[in-house]
Amino acid sequence: MSERSYDFLMPSVNFFGPGVISKIGDRAKMLGMKKPVIVTEKFLKELKNGPVEQTIASLKQAGIDYVIYQGVEPNPKVHNIEEVKQLYLKSGADSIITVGGGSSHDTGKGAGIILTNGDDITKLAGIETLTKPLPPLIAVNTTAGTGSELTRHAVITNEETHLKFVVVSWRNIPLVSFNDPTLMLDVPKSVTAATGMDAFVQAIEPYVSVDHNPITDSQCIEAIKLIESSLREAVANGHNLAARTKMVEAEMLAGMAFNNANLGYVHAMAHQLGGQYDAPHGVCCALLLPYVEEYNLIACPDRFAELAKFMGENTAGLSTRDAAMLSIKAMKQMAADVGIPKTIKEIGAKPADFELMAKNALKDGNAFSNPRKGNQADIVK
Ligand code: NAD
Structure with missing residues (x-):
């Protein structure tokens, strides 16, 4: 029993289990995604039959176009999220799919934040600072792991001050998460x-x-x-x-x-x-x-x-x-x-x-x- 009242948050749909990645195209279509930015790392993008290739195969089957940002760094930095924002605007994207571990999800969330809530993410550090919804976001998780594919947190590093800060808001929660353990078999x-x-x-x-x-x-x-x-x-x-x-x-x-x-x-x-x-x-x-x-x-x-x-x-x-x-x-x-x-x-x-x-x-x-x-x-x- 809890003596306090509380709210309980998680994505509305969570795909789990071996092989679920093949469903991402259909789900993206249901969400009305026409051209997502896939936010990931170079290593994962180049992995043969890896998480990015499998995501793209399913999107193609559903007839969905995409662009790729492959510059995610560990402990993602402010410049990463700004680069995703630029690509999103330049390419006419309408949504975000993150593929990777916590670093990829937080980069995608961070980009979503500055696309709709103001340019300077460092000013949005803290709890419930976001006033506008992010673009539709699906998170494909490949590490087990941070839980970022489910959470309301975006953890970003300010490369100038070397400070990690967190934007915590219900608006950060991805619409859909994918956790397919077959994507994790080759994690070192x-x-x-x-x-x-x-x-x-x-x-x-x-x-x-x-x-x-x-x-x-x-x-x-x-x-x-x-x-x-x-x-x-x-x-x-x-x-x-x-x-x-x-x-x-x-x-x-x-x-x-x-x-x-x-x-x-x-x-x-x-x-x-x-x-x-x-x-x-x-x-x-x-x-x-x-x-x-x-x-x-x-x-x-x-x-x-x-x-x-x-x-x-x-x-x-x-x-x-x-x-x-x-x-x-x-x-x-x-x-x-x-x-x-x-x-x-x-x-x-x-x-x-x-x-x-x-x-x-x-x-x-x-x-x-x-x-x-x-x-x-x-x-x-
Ligand atoms: P990561 O995303 O940085 O990935 C770590 C390494 O795993 C990378 O080198 C990557 O190339 C490799 N990798 C990932 N998937 C792979 C795969 N399928 N096969 C082979 N290699 C693979 O690591 P992480 O621990 O998942 O994320 C860490 C970040 O998440 C930190 O910045 C941390 O602060 C943040 N975090 C966020 C939350 C949140 O709720 N938002 C919670 C905890 C931590």
Whole structure:
């Protein structure tokens, strides 16, 4: 039971499972799309029989024209979204299809934002700042993953200040999402690990968030169980379709959970590392997770004791604190098993930057739902 009222957001239609990508042409037609901009990366565009080729094949069958933007970068930058906007206007496009991981979806959302809500996206950072709808947007997801294909968040990096900022609005939610695990079979090990750990964090942070509710709780619990039973297998053998399918289910559940219950200091701090050092988002999250949650533990030890059980730990006969500590141990073990770096030094972090990053982390929208309220010194530590 939740004592507070809440709204619950997700795309209205979500295609899931092996082979669903073949339905994208028909769905685009139903939405009245005549010429979408496909927003993706060069690597994915050139992949033989990859996600972009399969998207295009289905669009062609439905008689839909398209143009392609292939310049998406990891931790997408303001210039990426401006380039998509220029292409959209120059080509007479009428809609957007993002194909890729979180970076592609956020680039497409960002472009949609500046097409209809004003040129300077940095001024739109924050919650519910958008007043006009984005062009119709379908998200084809290829990492499991950020959940961005389902969420109301667009995470963009200001390349001048090295600050990652988030535009959070119900208007950002794609109309339709596609999650086809056959598109993910060739995701490299390190990316499978990093993106899978992002999904893991996105199931843990909403579970202990101050904004959690019974619906998001059930999504977090199932996501954690699925990740426990499939991430190691997906990293060990990317062509294990059963493991990939479970990871897609998990990332969707975690995406829905954090879309509605929000996140915490792991994401607030990971955004600083990602913006400052251009490091993979999932790696930043995974590195910070056990330290932030050990700090958070005193705020809600019961919830952490429950997490330990969902992670498969035997908590019988233990005190709440000891059971809760087992969840931290399990988080560290998962990161170690899938090969995440052990220190933030390995992604280039420098102590001289810590004070400013800590100050900015406390201003990140994700900080407000963290269960324990900290200060700059806590974050630096
Ligand atoms: P990504 O989109 O940057 O992709 C990571 C790598 O995976 C790239 O090198 C890409 O080429 C490769 N890749 C993707 N699909 C592949 C495939 N099918 N086969 C082979 N290789 C493939 O990574 P990501 O982790 O999905 O997204 C990270 C971004 O998303 C960050 O900027 C992060 O801040 C943001 N994010 C957004 C949200 C949101 O709700 N909007 C949530 C969490 C994170």
